[in-house]
Amino acid sequence: MSVETVLLLVLGAVGVTVVVHWVAERTGLPAAALLTLLGIAYAFLPGPNVELDPHLVLTLVLPPLLYSAALDSSLLAIRKNIRTVVSLSVLLVFATALLIGIGFSLFVAGATLAAGIALGAAVAPPDPVAALAVGRKVGLPPRLLTLIQGEGLLNDATALTILTVAVAAAQGEGFSTSAAVGQFVLSAAGGIAAGLVVAYAVRPLRRLRRDPLSSNAVSVATPFVAYLLAESVHVSGVLAVVVAGLVIGHNAPYWQNGETRLQTRAFWRLIDYLLEGIVFLLIGLQLPEVIENLGKYEVSTIVIAVSITIGVMLLLRPLWLLLTESMPAWMHSRLGGHVAEDDAPDLDGPPARLARHLEDRLSGREITVLSWAGTRGVISLAAIFTLPLTTDAGAPFPDRDLLLFCAFVGVLVTLVGQGLTFAPLVRRLGVRADAADEARLRNQARAAAVRAGLARLEALDDEQHTHLEDEAIDGLRAALRGRLERYDRRLSMLQFAEGGEVPTSPEYEAALRVRRAVLEAERQELLRWRDAGRLPDASLRILQRELDHQEGQLPTRGG
Known part of the structure; x- marks a missing residue:
């Protein structure tokens, strides 16, 4: 099979995956079943087919899927x-x-x-x-x-x-x-040991992994290293990948910064999306x-x-x-x-x-x-x-x-x-799940995090060597207290949740719509500046990312 044919098949699989997920979102049907049925239908059409190479699947497809799931x-x-x-x-x-x-x-x-x-x-x-x-x-x-x-x-x-x-x-x-x-x-036992070796061997790279691109490079290599290490000593490579992913996923929040975490998560979501679509067609x-x-x-x-x-x-x-x-x-x-x-x-x-x-x-x-x-x-x-x-x-x-x-x-x-x-x-x-109970727990955790931030702010304000102006301290304090008040109001509303449903109020929904509308107006203004030649594309992307992070902080329907 020529390289061009392989490329066409891969592009076709990606296109089918996108369409099937679009259909699945609108019909509620599982994408996995739809992809499998489409694969069967294609198999009987004239033209090139793809035979499953088990060793290729076990070596190149299984490790990243398992590692992503473990993370x-x-x-x-x-x-x-x-x-x-x-x-x-x-x-x-x-x-x-x-x-x-x-x-x-x-x-x-x-x-x-x-x-x-x-x-x-x-x-x-x-x-x-x-x-x-x-x-x-x-x-x-x-x-x-x-x-x-x-x-x-x-x-x-x-x-x-x-x-x-x-x-x-x-x-x-x-x-x-x-x-x-x-x-x-x-x-x-050997697979568990191999997974632990790889997980703790990655720890010295935590400084390097604060850079999002370096973090993704290390992350994509990790499951293959764990798998190959275990298989080279004739123990379970699958278990090594899973153990490495569980340990790294548990410890990563201690040293990953926000940008690295967002990019790494988006990277693995894309890998899952593509690989899962291809394997179900396969x-x-x-x-x-x-x-x-x-x-x-x-x-x-x-x-x-x-x-x-x-x-x-x-x-x-x-x-x-x-x-x-x-x-x-x-x-x-x-x-x-x-x-x-x-x-x-x-x-x-x-x-x-x-x-x-x-x-x-x-x-x-x-x-x-x-x-x-x-x-x-x-x-x-x-x-x-x-x-x-x-x-x-x-x-x-x-x-x-x-x-x-x-x-x-x-x-x-x-x-x-x-x-x-x-x-x-x-x-x-x-x-x-009890959606109200989960929302209550999340809001309690949010309130606790804000109180910790306020306590740290007070400590910094009391330190003699800080060079923050009073206006800066007061602004941060007001912002944190505003968030805390919102969470407390949300918790009060959740106390009256019935049947596991998350209660909402017209005022709460209206506030979310207003905040999203304001962000969208800001985005449109930035685009007008770019289209008028007043703002370079590089600066546009930086400012868009700032607005995207603000939108990501808005609560979802589930609270």
Whole structure:
């Protein structure tokens, strides 16, 4: 394929991604499902197609996507829910791979346990991109978003490790549960260590990273360094990227300045936007290759294999959540429960701990939402495409074409079927965050920050060596007190919020409209100066950025 053809395909993918996101914003349909369906439609048109290179995806696409997601995650929130996250991202992945493997060995003619486990490992890890995009739009509670995000960050490492062991077994080396567990523990521990090494190796560069362009350069290199370091010592590169991203994302606010933070965040949002659009199109494009060699299988064999795959994927997840959430309190606290209170000192005895445990359990509606958030994605296809064409002995890899088809159908059913119905399900169940409570917390934090600023201003005013004029001190004090008064008024209004809705007043909305109208008038005047030749473009951009920052400080509808 020529360079010009590749360039045209990339430009076409970018154009389709832009259009699909525009349609998704106006229809409420998930962009991931629409992109996948368009990819399938294009795959059957005449013209060049793009075959998925699994190693290219795992090396060049997966690290930046995982790193960006980790930067946008909360290390504290994941730690708070670590047992439930581990239950979903490790134990459930093991169970899914094993059950599909057993199903294949028992009911699919000629299939082996190892080949079935390889398929199970590939389709076990949900890709949270589609679910998170919809979940944020419909206002899922923060805890559910954390569980979906935390599971998606950690489950790929589990799945890829199981896949490696299963492929080795399918090639004649035998399958050992103890060996598989040992390899997973070694791979996971090594990946965590590699991620920590990279995260703390970046810390000396914090002075360099105060420059936005240098920060972006270091940031784009970090996931690849973590991945390559881990893979070079044969441990989990995926886990190394995730750990590096979580640690750096947690510590970066201490040393990043505002301009660096804004530019880095915008940079990673663009990377996510483009890569996610391309990978979902890429999923659809693989259909012709997946169905190409299915003619050698009986229809009944294909139906049984697909039914086992889909059945385990869709049924095991809710059953697993129901099981872990219905465990006795003492067992739940050790295997899958919420840990924040268990880690606290025992000040109030077993009855209070039991009450907290019951409160921390997921409700039936939350379990339903979390079950339906298990959409699979490009990682499942990339993983299954890594299956070798032949074994070490030169024989064809057992049932490779059937495994590819089952994985593709599993991805398609969850990505399109669950993706299209996820938002209506969430709305129907009424599982959503308490917007008023979140707005109240934000305004309390804003007020606390302003009070800290006022206290620092008073301290500076009292210092003898300051050379600030009284007018400057008074102006800053008046501005801070004005903000504090606005936040206090907002908090007073939020005290009367009902049903989780954020209350507004005509005066509040009118004030926001006036402030935005004033900023827009200032922008238009600057443009008139530029168009009249009185203001250079370089100065225009500086002044526009100042106005953009002012607009960014205005509160949103959610307060």
